[in-house]
Amino acid sequence: MCSIGDDGTEHMEPVAFTELYQSVCRKCSEVKAQVVLQSKFAYCRTCFLSMVSHKYRSTLGKSKVMKHGDKVLVAFSGNDSSVCLLDMIQSAKDDGKKKKINTEMVIVFIDERPVKGGDEQDITSISESIKAYEFPKYYCPLDSMYEIPAPIPLDEAPGLAISNESIEECLQNCKSRTSAIDLLKKVRHRLLYLLAKDLGCNKIFLPETNDDSAVNIISNIALGRGDQLPLDVGFMDDRRGDIVFLRPLCEISKKEVAFYNAFKKLDPIVLPSVIDKVRTGDSIQSLTENFITNIGVTFPSTVHTIVATGTKLLVDRENSHGVCGLCEATISTNDDPLSSAKATELSSRMSALGDKSADTSTSETVNYGRCSSANDCCSKRCKPTPSLCYSCLLIAKDFESTETWPPAVRRSIDEESSLEAMRMKIEDYLL
Ligand SMILES: [Zn+2]
Ligand SMILES: [Zn+2]
Secondary structure, eight states: OOOEESSSEEOOOOOOOHHHHSOOTTTSSSSSSOEEEEETTEHHHHHHHHHHHHHHHHHHHTOOOOOOOOOEEEEOOSSSSHHHHHHHHOOOOOOOOSOOOOOOOEEEEEEHHHHHHHHTHHHHHHHHTTTOOOOEEEEEEGGGGGOOOOOOGGGGSSSSOOOHHHHHHHHHTBSSSHHHHHHHHHHHHHHHHHHHHHHHOOOOOOOOEEEEEHHHHHHHTTTGGGGGHHHSSSSEEEETSSSSEEEETTSHHHHHHHHHHHHHTTTOOOOOGGGSOOSSSOHHHHHHHHHHHHHHOOOOHHHHHHHHHHOOOOOOTTTTEEEEETEEEEEEEEOOTSSSSHHHHHHHHHHHHHHGGGTTTOOOOOEEEOOSSSOOOTTTEEEEOOOOOHHHHHHHHHOGGGGGSSSSHHHHHHHHHHHHHHHHHHTOOOO
């Protein structure tokens, strides 16, 4: 509890952890507590597992998006939350007491290991860790985005990652680690979407926790993706229409995942990733993660407040035109003077004006992505850009050329750009 002292400074009353750990479970009031959540809620092992499983089921249940006959692709990476998600899916399936929706599950492991960073045992360890689950299991390397993505059974996966050189080379050409991480995330999501299509799935489960959502909220705002927040951090991402991304662990914290895995004796496997080979140093994403992790230890409720606030936001579909060729979110046309795009535009105008920068009242507006002139192109600074949202445009600027991007992504950008050009041509004729 927070209180103001006589000297006017704020004091945090120390939480009596020892007392809480020695207390009885707050739910059954019988068994000695084994875990304390948010520095105040003590649970025994059984009540904790039942509470966390209930959170998973209620997240899916209250959304009412799951239907009989759904085929779900479960994105499995071997990390804490993906191990926990698989076990929860299996436990919900095995629970004969509850009324169930008949769904089909398919596990897909995307191999992100760098060319010389993998180990022959890696895939065997992944296979071993999930062999108890009777769902079909598939394997696909990230580099399949440079061909036609086709999943192969996990048992037939190659032991050594020798096929991720294209994406590794692409990411190494990026000037900033922040943009490389952002691009990798978008490419991974597109690959999952293509694999889901190939396997006939209509839903994708992402193992993202409440803490991941908090990190995504803060880092997305820093990256200028504020208008995409509801899709990037909410329970459901339906930007692609036919296949929906769901985050069934979005109400479960990383701490709960860690205790769930420990109590159930589930071992996560951390494998190297192509991103480890990209320039070292800090990124907006890693700094945000450190910030959220630290704040989660000292002020656990703050993380919940960040997520609760972020997930209440809605996508403004009315003030948008076209679709971003990379992240596939709609491109905002909102002229809010406080947006990231407007801030960058102002900064660019000031830099371009040089000594005249003090007088901004008569300055020309630099056009980003589209020319607003009714006749010919309005100025030399007006460059038509590909169909990318503000943040994806920033990623593209960190690459000398987007030629190294996966062909499927480049094709999508070209298609969206052509559609946008066509739309602008016929705009004047539309009633
Ligand atoms: Zn209990
Ligand atoms: Zn985008």
